[in-house]
Amino acid sequence: MFSRIFNKVHLFTISIFGILVSACSRDDLNVRQSTLDPKGPVAKMQFDVFMDTVWLVLVLFAIVGGLLVYAVIRFRARAGEDTRPKVEEGHGNPLVEIGLITASIGALVFIAIPTLSAIWYTDDVPAEAIPASKLSAWYQHLDENGKENYPKALAGDVLEIDVIGKQWWFRFEYPQLGLTADAKHTVPNEIVIPRGKAVRLNLRSEDVIHSFWLPKIAGKVDLMPGRKNKMWIQADQVGHYYGQCAEFCGDSHAYMLFRCNVVEPEEFAKWVKAQKAEAAPVEPNSKAEKGKALFAAKTCAMCHNISGHFGAGNFAPDLTHVASRRSLAGAWLDNRDRKAQLALEVQTKNTESTTPVDPAVLKANLIKWIGSSGTSHGIDGQPTKDVKPGNRMHYYKMFNVVSLNESHQQFTAEELDCLAEYLLTLK
Numbered sequence: 268m269f270s271r272i273f274n275k276v277h278l279f280t281i282s283i284f285g286i287l288v289s290a291c292s293r294d295d296l297n298v299r300q301s302t303l304d305p306k307g308p309v310a311k312m313q314f315d316v317f318m319d320t321v322w323l324v325l326v327l328f329a330i331v332g333g334l335l336v337y338a339v340i341r342f343r344a345r346a347g348e349d350t351r352p353k354v355e356e357g358h359g360n361p362l363v364e365i366g367l368i369t370a371s372i373g374a375l376v377f378i379a380i381p382t383l384s385a386i387w388y389t390d391d392v393p394a395e396a397i398p399a400s401k402l403s404a405w406y407q408h409l410d411e412n413g414k415e416n417y418p419k420a421l422a423g424d425v426l427e428i429d430v431i432g433k434q435w436w437f438r439f440e441y442p443q444l445g446l447t448a449d450a451k452h453t454v455p456n457e458i459v460i461p462r463g464k465a466v467r468l469n470l471r472s473e474d475v476i477h478s479f480w481l482p483k484i485a486g487k488v489d490l491m492p493g494r495k496n497k498m499w500i501q502a503d504q505v506g507h508y509y510g511q512c513a514e515f516c517g518d519s520h521a522y523m524l525f526r527c528n529v530v531e532p533e534e535f536a537k538w539v540k541a542q543k544a545e546a547a548p549v550e551p552n553s554k555a556e557k558g559k560a561l562f563a564a565k566t567c568a569m570c571h572n573i574s575g576h577f578g579a580g581n582f583a584p585d586l587t588h589v590a591s592r593r594s595l596a597g598a599w600l601d602n603r604d605r606k607a608q609l610a611l612e613v614q615t616k617n618t619e620s621t622t623p624v625d626p627a628v629l630k631a632n633l634i635k636w637i638g639s640s641g642t643s644h645g646i647d648g649q650p651t652k653d654v655k656p657g658n659r660m661h662y663y664k665m666f667n668v669v670s671l672n673e674s675h676q677q678f679t680a681e682e683l684d685c686l687a688e689y690l691l692t693l694k
């Protein structure tokens with residue numbers, strides 16, 4: 268009876284252990300945020316410190332475990348044996364004690380050396396990662412029309428990006444390149460960086476504490492209100508990377524994700540140019556035109572900036588290029604075709620390979636998001652479920668005052684369709 272229960276317990280433990288170990292597999296394509304698959308020097312450094320510690324701890328485990336097993340077997344009580352201690356209790360063995368203390372100090376030093384050097388290395392862009400020529404060729408790509416003086420702006424050696432945490436999404440600004448809140452060009456949810464270039468991130472928060480974590484590239488560093496933190500990143504392979512907020516920050520923390528597009532430097536220059544373009548005029552008498560009018564009528568324009576159409580602050584994500592991003596709402600909603608994307612990841616054996624935005628999926632996401640988010644009554648007055656619980660979308664949620672009038676935020680299916688059609692034009 269006892270042994271049967273014992274066996275079941277064993278079987279259970281072993282299978283749980285098996286499941287846990289399988290989660291460590293490096294080949295698992297579902298692991299988009301694996302710290303065990305570093306794709307840049309900072310993540311590699313952090314991975315190396317982790318492995319140094321793992322090996323040391325494994326050796327200690329083997330020694331201590333081995334001694335324990337030896338003692339249990341060698342000194343076990345045999346049947347009929349007198350189990351009282353045979354030797355008088357002593358006061359320890361100085362040689363063993365000093366030996367153990369020395370070994371412990373040795374182990375700590377063994378871990379401290381790589382740990383401290385990693386802390387120094389990851390603190391700020393190391394000199395060797397800064398381009399030899401400050402005005403290296405790739406920056407000059409940006410100065411095509413001769414109007415904007417990028418080289419002067421980039422006298423600070425490396426590309427700097429401001430990362431701002433909000434409940435519950437990330438905003439990115441590129442002060443050297445004119446992508447800032449003042450210039451009405453900010454980048455929500457998806458940070459874009461050139462491959463192989465060191466980038467300094469200046470981290471801050473506009474509300475509570477968040478944390479920037481991009482497992483395959485670097486992390487984590489907190490975004491603190493009233494304090495500036497910094498870190499640096501570099502990615503050595505192009506691709507679409509996955510990150511998330513790593514510090515509990517309220518209701519929707521678990522839905523506060525972000526993406527990082529690592530592109531070739533030439534692509535990066537093109538992207539910067541595209542970000543600075545204003546929204547194109549909408550076609551007259553189209554659904555999009557109706558949607559644009561609704562955008563003003565339904566108070567959307569109060570919170571969202573759309574350069575060229577509506578000017579607003581940065582309480583909410585800038586929507587000027589919303590249709591060009593592969594994700595929505597703190598990257599919680601994915602705008603790609605799910606099946607095609609997973610097939611591509613399997614085929615390329617690379618979770619960073621990516622399919623483009625699928626307009627049909629994007630449209631469905633927009634309707635789902637606008638129609639339900641923060642409203643207690645969505646399409647045709649039917650109660651809906653929040654896509655992101657507690658999110659600050661829609662004005663009565665701005666300060667989380669639910670008692671404010673909600674009835675303004677009811678949409679007919681047609682209104683949602685027009686709003687989505689309008690936003691789809693914002694490439």
Ligand SMILES: [Cu+2]
Nearest residue numbers: 477512516523
């Ligand atoms: Cu957060």
